[in-house]
Structure formats: structure tokens, C-alpha cells
Amino acid sequence: MTPDPDPDPAPAPTADQATEDAMSNATTVSPAHSASTASTLITDIAVLVTNDPSLGDNSPLGLIRDAALVIEGGRVAWTGDQSKAPATDNRVDAGGRAVVPGFVDSHSHLVFAGDRTEEFNARMSGRPYSAGGIRTTVAATRAASDAALEANLTRYLSEALRQGTTTFETKSGYGLTVGDEARALRIAAAHTDEVTYLGAHIVPPDHADDPAGYVALVTGEMLDACAPHARWIDVFCEKGAFDGDQARAILTAGRAKGLHPRIHANQLSYGPGVRLAVELDAASADHCTHLTDADVDALASGRTVATLLPGAEFSTRAAWPDARRLLDAGVTVALSTDCNPGSSFTSSVPFCVALAVRDMGMTPDEALWSATAGGAAALRRDDVGRLTPGARADLVLLDAPSHVHLAYRPGVPLVHAVWRDGVRAV
Ligand code: NIG
Ligand code: FE
Numbered sequence: 001m002t003p004d005p006d007p008d009p010a011p012a013p014t015a016d017q018a019t020e021d022a023m024s025n026a027t028t029v030s031p032a033h034s035a036s037t038a039s040t041l042i043t044d045i046a047v048l049v050t051n052d053p054s055l056g057d058n059s060p061l062g063l064i065r066d067a068a069l070v071i072e073g074g075r076v077a078w079t080g081d082q083s084k085a086p087a088t089d090n091r092v093d094a095g096g097r098a099v100v101p102g103f104v105d106s107h108s109h110l111v112f113a114g115d116r117t118e119e120f121n122a123r124m125s126g127r128p129y130s131a132g133g134i135r136t137t138v139a140a141t142r143a144a145s146d147a148a149l150e151a152n153l154t155r156y157l158s159e160a161l162r163q164g165t166t167t168f169e170t171k172s173g174y175g176l177t178v179g180d181e182a183r184a185l186r187i188a189a190a191h192t193d194e195v196t197y198l199g200a201h202i203v204p205p206d207h208a209d210d211p212a213g214y215v216a217l218v219t220g221e222m223l224d225a226c227a228p229h230a231r232w233i234d235v236f237c238e239k240g241a242f243d244g245d246q247a248r249a250i251l252t253a254g255r256a257k258g259l260h261p262r263i264h265a266n267q268l269s270y271g272p273g274v275r276l277a278v279e280l281d282a283a284s285a286d287h288c289t290h291l292t293d294a295d296v297d298a299l300a301s302g303r304t305v306a307t308l309l310p311g312a313e314f315s316t317r318a319a320w321p322d323a324r325r326l327l328d329a330g331v332t333v334a335l336s337t338d339c340n341p342g343s344s345f346t347s348s349v350p351f352c353v354a355l356a357v358r359d360m361g362m363t364p365d366e367a368l369w370s371a372t373a374g375g376a377a378a379l380r381r382d383d384v385g386r387l388t389p390g391a392r393a394d395l396v397l398l399d400a401p402s403h404v405h406l407a408y409r410p411g412v413p414l415v416h417a418v419w420r421d422g423v424r425a426v
Pocket of ligand 1: 264342345
């Protein structure tokens with residue numbers, strides 16, 4: 001087993017640790033090999049979540065009990081009953097723990113600087129807060145160096161990895177000038193393929209008297225500078241941000257430059273965002289907190305995933321989105337963190353899973369599916385969010401006998417180990 005090349009990895013176990021772990025029936029590791037070339041068997045898995053309903057118990061999670069999994073060349077090479085596992089170069093004993101796919105966090109805002117502790121403290125203390133919210137972060141982000149922005153980003157990525165996130169999307173949206181948006185995306189693109197241009201987060205104070213001029217900038221010069229660094233384009237479609245017509249113009253312009261749409265929709269109020277998302281075949285409509293029956297019907301009729309972000313409702317004491325209503329209508333639901341310094345400062349997908357189960361009507365199985373396969377669907381990916389042969393070997397070993405513990409034991413650090421691209425990363 002080789003150490004992860006990341007700047008801040010948890011070290012792979014040393015020989016002494018391996019012995020110690022073996023004695024406590026935890027992870028044991030056979031002699032070192034490169035994970036990229038050698039095969040590794042993970043065995044004694046109490047329950048393996050594959051997200052392939054053709055496997056195991058044939059539930060949507062495709063649960064295999066007393067399972068094993070083989071990693072080879074950064075991919076899953078085999079899954080099945082541990083008694084039938086093939087011979088491999090390396091062997092890891094999972095010690096009767098559960099294994100789940102690495103979490104796919106399909107919505108975050110991690111390129112930022114500054115701090116909004118006082119805003120949160122005031123909100124939670126019932127005191128009025130008069131500072132600028134997103135504008136506060138925009139000012140701090142513009143003032144920060146590239147190095148400071150990147151250091152902040154890697155800090156939160158490392159935090160997320162330790163909590164089991166192996167794929168993440170992140171956005172610009174706190175620069176709101178041509179140069180500041182483009183550098184945010186450039187910095188993000190060094191760390192993930194899932195980069196989203198969100199020049200249309202709010203109309204910045206410097207364009208307060210000319211929102212049409214700002215939309216022209218977002219769809220013109222700023223788009224030209226940003227498109228090379230991004231895969232997606234997003235708009236905050238909300239009263240006080242961008243209306244339906246502006247959102248349509250921005251997303252359509254982005255599409256013409258090869259970016260694919262996703263939308264912050266129906267977060268704070270009812271509005272056109274969700275229906276626009278479906279109309280434009282956006283990969284995802286994010287938030288979906290205020291939905292009419294027509295919005296739910298539209299989502300059920302299209303490919304657009306409804307991405308729910310309970311960290312935002314938690315951190316703003318807002319009403320929860322109704323996941324049950326969406327699931328019962330046949331909508332594909334993803335669960336993500338929305339990690340940002342204002343409305344949802346958590347990088348923890350397990351925390352969001354627990355909230356979704358406790359307060360949004362999801363079963364533990366549904367919430368885990370949405371945080372893995374659902375996130376992958378929201379990014380139109382089929383190589384992550386599942387543990388079946390050919391998928392990327394992104395997996396989380398939980399310090400628990402069942403994936404249900406993610407909701408049953410809220411707030412407990414259950415991530416025992418993480419493999420990303422077949423390499424032990426935590
Ligand atoms: O997704 N809704 C808009 N954007 C963020 C909030 C960002 C902020 O408050 O800084 C969100 O919740
Ligand atoms: Fe967001």
C-alpha cells in the first residue's frame with residue numbers, strides 16, 4: 001500500500017500499526033505494493049453497498065453481506081461473497097465493518113476567503129444582522145491572494161475527504177469580476193473536474209444600478225474568460241438575485257460556450273427556477289425547498305436531479321425540503337453539503353444524511369443512495385457513486401457494522417478509512 005500523493009493525507013498504516021490493528025480486529029495490511037498496479041482484496045465486509053440493484057439483496061443499494069471487494073488499477077475489479085474472492089497481491093481485513101461508495105458532494109462553494117461567524121451567531125441568537133451576507137465574502141475573496149484561496153480550498157477538501165467525500169463539485173461566485181471569477185475557477189480546476197461558473201450568484205455592489213449590464217458581462221466577457229476552466233454553469237435564480245428571464249439568458253449563453261446548466265432553484269421562495277432547469281435539461285436543480293405540484297411534476301418528467309442541501313436549512317433555521325414528496329413522485333434526489341461560509345458551513349455529507357433521515361422523510365437507505373449514486377447522477381457521472389466492476393475504486397470503510405449507522409449515530413466520526421482511485425487516502 002502506498003501513501004496518498006495528496007498534500008495532507010492520513011498515513012497508510014505502518015507495520016506496527018498493522019499488527020496493532022490486527023490485534024484489535026481492525027484493518028490489517030499485507031506487504032506494500034503500488035495500488036495502481038497491484039490488486040488488493042478487502043475482505044470481511046459486514047455489508048457492502050454497491051448501488052447496483054442486480055447484486056446482493058436486489059434492493060436499490062444492492063447490499064452484499066459478508067462481502068469482499070477487489071481493487072485493481074484504481075478501479076473496482078470484483079465484488080461478491082467473501083468465500084468466493086479471487087487471489088490478490090494485497091489483502092485488507094475490514095474487521096466486520098460496512099463499506100459504502102465514496103460520497104459524491106455535487107454542490108459546494110469552496111473558493112472563498114473571510115469569515116461570517118458573526119452573521120451566523122446573530123442569526124442563531126435572534127439578533128438582526130445587517131452586514132452583507134454573500135457581499136461580505138465577495139469583498140474578502142477579491143482581497144485574497146491566489147495562494148490564500150487555494151490554501152482555504154485544500155483545507156476544506158482535506159476535511160471533506162476525512163469524512164468520506166471522494167468526488168466533489170465546487171463553484172466560483174464570490175469574485176464577480178472577470179478576473180476574480182476566472183481565477184476562482186482556475187484554482188478549483190486544479191483540484192476537481194467538476195467546476196461550475198457561478199458569475200450569476202448575485203449582482204455585485206459595483207453593478208447595483210445596472211443589473212442588465214452585469215448580465216451582459218456574465219454572458220459576455222466573463223463567460224469567455226471562465227468557460228475554459230469550467231464544466232458547468234449555474235445561476236442563483238431567486239428574488240433579489242436573478243429572475244427567470246435573466247437565468248434563461250445566462251444558462252443559454254453558457255450552453256453555447258459548451259458549459260452544461262445546473263441551477264440554484266426555489267431555495268428561499270417559489271419561482272421559475274425548477275421548471276427552467278427541466279426545460280433546459282439542467283443536470284440538477286439545487287435546493288428545491290419551495291415547490292409547487294407543477295414543479296414536482298416537471299422534475300418527475302425530465303432528467304434533472306433534485307439536489308437537496310439540508311445544511312442550508314439547518315444553518316438558517318429554515319423549513320426543510322420535502323424529500324418524501326419528491327421520491328414518491330419518482331424524482332431522482334441527490335444530497336449534498338452546499339458547503340459555503342454563509343448559509344451552510346459544513347463539509348460533512350454524513351451530517352446531511354442524518355438530517356435528511358431525521359427531518360426530510362428519507363429512509364437511511366434512500367439518504368445514502370442520494371449522497372452517492374444521486375450525487376453522481378447530479379454530475380451526470382456513471383464512474384462514481386457505485387461499487388461495481390469498472391467503477392472508480394472510491395470507497396469508505398465505516399467504523400460501524402451497517403451503513404444505517406450514518407443516520408443512527410449522528411455527529412460521530414464513523415469514517416475509518418477511505419480509498420480514492422484505489423489508493424488509501426485516509
Ligand atoms: O447555496 N443560494 C445561494 N448561494 C449560497 C449561499 C452563499 C452564501 O451565503 O455565501 C447557497 O446557499
Ligand atoms: Fe449553493
